[in-house]
Amino acid sequence: MSTVKLMSDEEAEANALVKAVFDDIRATRGTDFINNIWRALAYDPAGLKRTWEHLKSVMAAPGALDPKTREMIYIAVSTANGCSYCVHSHTAAAKARGMTEQEHGELMQIIGLAGMTNHLVTALQVPVDPEFNVSN
Amino acid sequence: MSTVKLMSDEEAEANALVKAVFDDIRATRGTDFINNIWRALAYDPAGLKRTWEHLKSVMAAPGALDPKTREMIYIAVSTANGCSYCVHSHTAAAKARGMTEQEHGELMQIIGLAGMTNHLVTALQVPVDPEFNVSN
Amino acid sequence: MSTVKLMSDEEAEANALVKAVFDDIRATRGTDFINNIWRALAYDPAGLKRTWEHLKSVMAAPGALDPKTREMIYIAVSTANGCSYCVHSHTAAAKARGMTEQEHGELMQIIGLAGMTNHLVTALQVPVDPEFNVSN
Amino acid sequence: MSTVKLMSDEEAEANALVKAVFDDIRATRGTDFINNIWRALAYDPAGLKRTWEHLKSVMAAPGALDPKTREMIYIAVSTANGCSYCVHSHTAAAKARGMTEQEHGELMQIIGLAGMTNHLVTALQVPVDPEFNVSN
Amino acid sequence: MSTVKLMSDEEAEANALVKAVFDDIRATRGTDFINNIWRALAYDPAGLKRTWEHLKSVMAAPGALDPKTREMIYIAVSTANGCSYCVHSHTAAAKARGMTEQEHGELMQIIGLAGMTNHLVTALQVPVDPEFNVSN
Amino acid sequence: MSTVKLMSDEEAEANALVKAVFDDIRATRGTDFINNIWRALAYDPAGLKRTWEHLKSVMAAPGALDPKTREMIYIAVSTANGCSYCVHSHTAAAKARGMTEQEHGELMQIIGLAGMTNHLVTALQVPVDPEFNVSN
Numbered sequence: 001m002s003t004v005k006l007m008s009d010e011e012a013e014a015n016a017l018v019k020a021v022f023d024d025i026r027a028t029r030g031t032d033f034i035n036n037i038w039r040a041l042a043y044d045p046a047g048l049k050r051t052w053e054h055l056k057s058v059m060a061a062p063g064a065l066d067p068k069t070r071e072m073i074y075i076a077v078s079t080a081n082g083c084s085y086c087v088h089s090h091t092a093a094a095k096a097r098g099m100t101e102q103e104h105g106e107l108m109q110i111i112g113l114a115g116m117t118n119h120l121v122t123a124l125q126v127p128v129d130p131e132f133n134v135s136n
Numbered sequence: 137m138s139t140v141k142l143m144s145d146e147e148a149e150a151n152a153l154v155k156a157v158f159d160d161i162r163a164t165r166g167t168d169f170i171n172n173i174w175r176a177l178a179y180d181p182a183g184l185k186r187t188w189e190h191l192k193s194v195m196a197a198p199g200a201l202d203p204k205t206r207e208m209i210y211i212a213v214s215t216a217n218g219c220s221y222c223v224h225s226h227t228a229a230a231k232a233r234g235m236t237e238q239e240h241g242e243l244m245q246i247i248g249l250a251g252m253t254n255h256l257v258t259a260l261q262v263p264v265d266p267e268f269n270v271s272n
Numbered sequence: 273m274s275t276v277k278l279m280s281d282e283e284a285e286a287n288a289l290v291k292a293v294f295d296d297i298r299a300t301r302g303t304d305f306i307n308n309i310w311r312a313l314a315y316d317p318a319g320l321k322r323t324w325e326h327l328k329s330v331m332a333a334p335g336a337l338d339p340k341t342r343e344m345i346y347i348a349v350s351t352a353n354g355c356s357y358c359v360h361s362h363t364a365a366a367k368a369r370g371m372t373e374q375e376h377g378e379l380m381q382i383i384g385l386a387g388m389t390n391h392l393v394t395a396l397q398v399p400v401d402p403e404f405n406v407s408n
Numbered sequence: 409m410s411t412v413k414l415m416s417d418e419e420a421e422a423n424a425l426v427k428a429v430f431d432d433i434r435a436t437r438g439t440d441f442i443n444n445i446w447r448a449l450a451y452d453p454a455g456l457k458r459t460w461e462h463l464k465s466v467m468a469a470p471g472a473l474d475p476k477t478r479e480m481i482y483i484a485v486s487t488a489n490g491c492s493y494c495v496h497s498h499t500a501a502a503k504a505r506g507m508t509e510q511e512h513g514e515l516m517q518i519i520g521l522a523g524m525t526n527h528l529v530t531a532l533q534v535p536v537d538p539e540f541n542v543s544n
Numbered sequence: 545m546s547t548v549k550l551m552s553d554e555e556a557e558a559n560a561l562v563k564a565v566f567d568d569i570r571a572t573r574g575t576d577f578i579n580n581i582w583r584a585l586a587y588d589p590a591g592l593k594r595t596w597e598h599l600k601s602v603m604a605a606p607g608a609l610d611p612k613t614r615e616m617i618y619i620a621v622s623t624a625n626g627c628s629y630c631v632h633s634h635t636a637a638a639k640a641r642g643m644t645e646q647e648h649g650e651l652m653q654i655i656g657l658a659g660m661t662n663h664l665v666t667a668l669q670v671p672v673d674p675e676f677n678v679s680n
Numbered sequence: 681m682s683t684v685k686l687m688s689d690e691e692a693e694a695n696a697l698v699k700a701v702f703d704d705i706r707a708t709r710g711t712d713f714i715n716n717i718w719r720a721l722a723y724d725p726a727g728l729k730r731t732w733e734h735l736k737s738v739m740a741a742p743g744a745l746d747p748k749t750r751e752m753i754y755i756a757v758s759t760a761n762g763c764s765y766c767v768h769s770h771t772a773a774a775k776a777r778g779m780t781e782q783e784h785g786e787l788m789q790i791i792g793l794a795g796m797t798n799h800l801v802t803a804l805q806v807p808v809d810p811e812f813n814v815s816n
Contacts (some may be wrong), residue, residue, distance in 0.1 A: 002261045003363040004376070019239070022490040029211065033267065037253065040260040045375030051384065054734055057247045063200055064238045066811050070246055073212045077250035077391070079531040080216030082354040083625040085257045087533055088268040091547040098190065102200045104548070105588030108531050110206055110597065113194045114213035114222070115527030119621070120187065120520040121221045124176040125138045125495055131169065132224040133681050137679050140512070155348040155350055171401050180513030187520065190598055196750040207356040213527070218490040218762040238461040240684070241724030248392040248731065255387030257756070261359055269545050273541050274805045275635040276648070293730055305811065309797065313791070316649030323700040326800045328460055330793045336782045338801040342790055345801045349794035350664070352760030353711065354626040357801045358794070380565065381702045385738045386757035389717065393732065393765045396720040403713065404715055404768040405409050409671045412784070425594065430657055433566045445661065448668040450784030459664065459792065466657045472646045475646070477613055479639045481620045485658035485799070488624030490762040494658070495663045496676040518614055521602045522621035525581065528595065529629045532584040538769040539577065540632040623803040631805055656800040663795030667759040667788050669767055 007042035009034075017045035028060055035089060066095040072107050079111050105123050143178035145170075153181035157188050164196055170227060204233040208243050215247050279314035281306075293324050300332055307361060337408035340369040344379050351383050415450035417442075425453035429460050436468055443497060476505040480515050487519050559630035565596050572604055579633060612641040614653050623655050633639075654674035685736060697725035697764075701732050716807035747762055748777040752787050759791050 012018045012034075021042075022034055026111035041048040059070055071094035094104075148154045148170075157178075177184040197207055207230035214222035221247055230240075284306075286292045293314075296308055313320040331342055343366035350358035366376070420442075429450075430442055467478055474489045479502035486494035494495040502512075556562045556578075564584075585592040603614055615638035622630035626661055638648075692714075694696045701722075702714055721728040740751055751774035756767035776785075 001360070001808060002263055003360060004260055004815060005814065007265075010142035014620060018171070022649065035261045035265045035267070037257055041256065041380075042261045043373065044380065047377050047381045050381070050734065050737060053251060054730065055253065057730060058242075058245045063242050064236060065242045065246075069208070070242075072205070073209060073243065073246045074250045075531065076209045077216045077247055078267045079527055080213045081251070081254040081258075082218055082530055083254040084530075084533060085259055085262045085264050086254050087531060088545070092268045092270075098201060098231075104198050105501040106194075106201045106206075106593055107209065107251075108202075108528060108585075108588065109194045109591045109594070110209045111213055111531050112591075113191060114210045115217070116520045116524035117187070117191065118178065118214055118219040118468045119218040119487055119523030120516060121173055121518050122221055122490055122492075123483065123516050124140055124173075124493060125492060126172045126176045126221045127138055127142075128221050128224045129171045129682065131171070131226045134228075134252050134685070136682060137672060139496060139678060141678070149443070157562060158376055177516075179509065180516065183517045185511050186517070186598065190594065193594060211395065218394055220394075220397060222681070223395060224683060237723065241727050244392060244395050244724065245727045245730070247395050248388040248727075249683075251391030254385040255351055256380060256384040257392035258354055258356075259347065259359060259383050262331060264545060270547060270549070273632070274807055275542060275632060275806055276481060277542070278807075285622065294706070302719055306810070307809045308720045309801055309804075311679075312806045313652075313800065315645065319653045320651055322462065322465060322653070322710045327457065327793060327797065330786075331787045335730050336780060336788045337790075343785075344749070344762045345753060345787065345790045346794045348753045348756035349791055350798055353795070353798040353802075355798040355801055357772045357806045357808050358798050362785070364812045364814075367728055372744060376736075378743050378745045379753065380704045380751075382745075382753045383757055385735060386754045390695070390758055390761040390763040390766050392457060392721065393759075393763055395782045396717075398683055398765045400409065400765050400768045400797075401715045403715070403763045404692070404772045406411060406413070406772075407705065409768070410671055411612060411768060414671075416608055435547045439654045443673045443675070444670045445665055448789075449630040449664065451781065452788065455789045459661070460791070463657060463661065466650075466653045471650050472644060473620070473650045473654075474557050477616070478650075481617060481651065481654045482658045484620035485618045485624045485655055485795050486662055489659070489662040489666075491662040491665055493670050494662050500676045500678075514602075514607050514609045514614075515617065516645045517602045518617045519607075519621055520598060522618045523625070525595070525599065526622055526627040528585065529581055529627055529660075530625075532548055532581075534580045534584045534629045535546055535550075536629050536632045536648050537579045539579070540636045542636075619803065623799055626802055628802075628805060631803060652800060652803050655803050656796045659799030660792040660796035663759055664788060664792040666762055666764075666769060667791050669756065669764060 002036075002040055004034055004040055004043055012039075012042060015045065018042045018048060019130035021045070021049050024056075025052060028056060037085070037089070066097075068094060068099055071097055072099065072103070075107065076111050076114075080115070081115075097107075137177055138172075140179055141203050142172055142175035144175075149219075150180060151178070151181065153242060154178045157181070160192075161188060164192060165242075173225070175220070204235055207233055208235065208239070211243065212247050216251070221267060222256055274308075274312055276312055276315055278311035278313075279325060284311075286315060290314045290320060291361075293317070293321050297324060300328060309357070309361070318358070333363075340366060340371050341367055344371065344375070347379065348383050348386075369379055410444075410448055412451055414444055414447035416447075421445075422449060423453065424451075426450045426456060426504060429453070431449055432464075436464060443492070445497070447536050474505075476502060476507050479505055480511070482518055483515065486521075488523070511531065546580075548587055549555055549585055550580055550583035552583075556583075558662070559586075562586045562592060565589070565593050568600075569596060572600060581599060581633070611637060612643055614624060615641055616643065616647070619651065620655050620658075624659070682720055684720055684723055685772075686716055688717035688719075692719075692722060695725065697721075698728060701728050704736075705732060708736060714743045715767070717765070719778070748774060748779055749778055749806075751785070752779065755787065756791050756794075760795070
């Protein structure tokens, strides 16, 4: 149950701006599948285009980090932010990019551990060690 | 300014339980440096030991994920949880484990992007696509 | 599936304290509809009354900010806190107070952008510029 | 460095609404000390009064939970929300209401544990067991 | 809908590591019921064991805080982190350990109040009073 | 104390990509002042450019929401995310765009109220009323 309607393929075909973005999503990912986040954003074509192009340039462009690692980082942030949809979609993406069951298990444990020490540090209000300083 | 005192090396030497943990931290990491989180936890020696052993078994044991990737995931969670100390300490750790300036820049962009889409998805209450279902 | 029962109109009628609050909600809003948050709070009549009167004095009293803007701010906070129910109820309220589809789209984009830069700033631990200082 | 000025005792004396709230804080708590949150709220006297009266009725009224437990719950929420000021002020309050060093240590460990399992559950998207259902 | 399968009792019986943990959960709690978090963790037996032993040593060991208070603190953290499953499971646990309807109502009000003042303090960026300083 | 160095004007002048973005920030805002977020992002010129252009297109382009309202929404999100820097910078921006002291006070009260009800709703796990459904 979303706060906006999800745009169908028929509606998307009829809107040139949306169609261009949906086409680019399909071409970039090599699949016909358009997941719901894009269908929810589609009623604001400018917002859809801005969001997709930002995501594409960060996640699909060549870089130093491999696609699987990028998706595992995405899962980590999405978990801490409590975004169910994002946890689901990026877990599926990480698996599609080669995340093994063992890696998934280790990722879970690191996320859980970080959740624990983040809370301990905040509850204790631990001051930053001067040794960590890199700023000018 | 912490909510508890930070234990000095002198006090730690005088407490057998704390000394054992501090010695293990130093041996495991190959450095004399004990950062402030452990000094803040030290007035509850059982909690100190529990926390350290948990962290050690997740972060220092062999596994499928390399140490640098583990630290980058830690940064991602710590950022979303708003833990300044943790962001500092794990950024330092990631650099010590080989994170380059380019990788750091890409990590920042993925974290920022995830923050954005997490918020969009929650604001739009996007329903999970059935295609993501892996549960039984 | 809530952690408490939701109070029915029949039960509410039988409890003088709850009935008084439900009557005031209906009179203030000009509708018979009592949404679930109030039904969930009703088993603690003092808490129900305290919460409603606080909300009423902030959201329904005259002020410098118009009702539509108040609801959009509410959506923004509720999104960042990951409260699905609140996102739904305040999106409905904002629309009832005149939020257009275009304004909704812009609100989404601002919330997403803020989510992104919030994460970037925290990951980079950017120090506050002295130019922003207004305190004494 | 706050985003508003902190009201001094001299200014507070000159504003009847603020003076009444400050007097009530001092009388309720049995101390002359007014901490900074009230000085920051004071430039909006209606907001100051609303916030203080809400807090007073929840924290200072008789009830089933003792004052020390109330403050420990406050620390727990404030930690998860990353509010440094609140962690400091409610840790001081909990100590003033009798929280021992051992209880503080146990509180830290519960908060840390909850942080960990909260993250694990979200990352795994664990469905609620029907056995937990109490709703109608 | 979880991101991993939930392990059935049949599968758990066939895995010595998982069986040992499930047996210990049943023995420690005095019930045959294994809730879903453990079934979701079970495909990473080392992570399952680490998480359970950590939780057991914090929540089930003797200490200064009684079991009911521990669970109420757990609810407080889980709420602020937006973990639905955790709110449900620890509300059930708190009730099983004697939390009355009145205590539950007061807990709700403290959590709500803390949510409010946490936000006010952060929005106003209130500086910590030097009176709260306990660090060395 | 940031996790990266802040780029000085001298360094920015020497980097064509950074200089182009800094020039555009100055031209768009009509001021010579470049605040620290951009100096922290500058060591990843592609990330700097991507972030600035995204922000510019959301915050500086014409639209249905006026600039002051956009900034107040930004403050709301930044508060709930606990981003001190962002609260400071966008409070300054909102004031520069005409936010009065009264509007600031009302904004604080709405943010605080939303923080409270967000927590209450999550702690009570209130189910979404079917009346709020707008999805297809």
